[in-house]
Amino acid sequence: MITEISIQPVTQENIRACAKLEVAEDQKQFVARNLATIAWAYVDPKFTPYAICDGETVVGLLAVEYVPENESYDRHWVPRFMIGEQFQGKGYGKMAMKKVIEMISEHEDCERVRLSVVPENQAAISFYKRIGFVESGEMLEDEQVLDYFVK
Numbered sequence: 001m002i003t004e005i006s007i008q009p010v011t012q013e014n015i016r017a018c019a020k021l022e023v024a025e026d027q028k029q030f031v032a033r034n035l036a037t038i039a040w041a042y043v044d045p046k047f048t049p050y051a052i053c054d055g056e057t058v059v060g061l062l063a064v065e066y067v068p069e070n071e072s073y074d075r076h077w078v079p080r081f082m083i084g085e086q087f088q089g090k091g092y093g094k095m096a097m098k099k100v101i102e103m104i105s106e107h108e109d110c111e112r113v114r115l116s117v118v119p120e121n122q123a124a125i126s127f128y129k130r131i132g133f134v135e136s137g138e139m140l141e142d143e144q145v146l147d148y149f150v151k
Contacts, residue, residue, distance in 0.1 A: 010061075
């Protein structure tokens with residue numbers, strides 16, 4: 001039973017729990033490992049990882065990217081999003097994505113939230129579409145770009 005989903009910074013206290021989470025075996029080809037996501041933030045100040053928590057339990061990991069020099073429609077990204085295998089299918093993904101969209105859309109300059117998905121990952125594309133993302137028709141490094149319109 002989900003108590004309360006929150007999006008928390010990755011910290012010394014939760015990094016081990018974040019690092020331990022993995023997706024199902026058939027999803028691993030589509031998702032970067034969590035340690036790679038966390039390490040990326042060390043070298044890219046525009047990239048910020050967050051733990052997805054249910055109370056004190058880390059159930060997933062995501063990252064947001066803010067690129068202020070991009071065109072106004074292209075500044076806010078969710079380049080990483082995963083829910084641990086043992087927590088999938090319980091509503092965590094939908095609730096967490098809605099929370100992160102809410103968090104990002106608080107920025108005055110946020111017109112849309114963008115993400116990209118490997119085209120073969122039809123389960124993820126369907127998931128994002130159910131939340132309200134639409135296909136943009138763009139490709140980014142062989143991935144399909146989807147947009148969630150805020151304004």
